[in-house]
Amino acid sequence: MKRGMIDFWVGLFVAAGIAAILFLALRVSSASSLPARSTYTLTANFENIGGLKVRAPVKSAGVVVGRVTSIDLDTQRYVARVTMAMDKHYEFSRDSSAEILTSGILGEQYIGITPGADNKMLAQGSTFKLTSSAIVLEQLISRFLFSKAEDGSSNTEK
Template identity: 35%
Template sequence: MKRFDLELAVGIFFLIGIACLAYLSIKLGRMEVIGYKGYAVYAKFSNVGGLKKGASVEIGGVEVGRVKDIKLDPEDYTAVVTFLLNPEVKLPEDSIAAVKTKGLIGEKYVSITPGASERAIQPGGRIRETQPPFDLSDAIGRLIYGSPGK
């Protein structure tokens, strides 16, 4: 009986501990237990300042994918960002991808504005139209020093 109680206590302790650990890593740490499924498309940005792997990709504020990889194209020095998109979402060819900021100083994410084209981007294809992020410090600088023309 005594031994049984001991094992029960240790068992409960393990369950609690592992449940907490799982909660932290899956819910908060976005650990991908099964792996994020989706198709890859890429886009070239002149500047992706602050965007990280795993950042969300949204259309109209709804998450439709994640940033899978960010690399530099050695030929034209642009940033190549690869996205993994939800297979149910078909992107028109003339969609525009933009790096945006949540709130004033929040996290960077990618927002896609769908185009009107009939043809969808195929897996592995490219989103041609992009917008670099709005650079806060740049804007403040311009505000303070004014444009050189004035």
């Protein structure tokens, strides 16, 4: 094969390969982790985080506004301390509340933020005052069963 033809085919091959990588990067995936520069960190303490994982989304009104960056246990008070990287574009008032929600019945868990009405905003490093923990399905079921059992025993006494 002529030298020019080899160059042509190799050029086409490299272009197709780079196009394939670009397709994977732009069409198939999304850069869900926000760039490090444009974020600020907030923390929230939860009594129980259920199945929350690092990199889980933080949503407000369903819009992704940040990501969970780390989860650890506060050994002073034995609560889970969740650190979040929030998008700089979105600020929340100081009395906003954070809760752990589940998308669907068996879906992934995420942090939902309900905005408050205070004029002062949460700044870098501040903590959510109001939080509510994840709903743990086992606890719900056991509570339901116990209340049923109590109902049953009170009925037989009558």
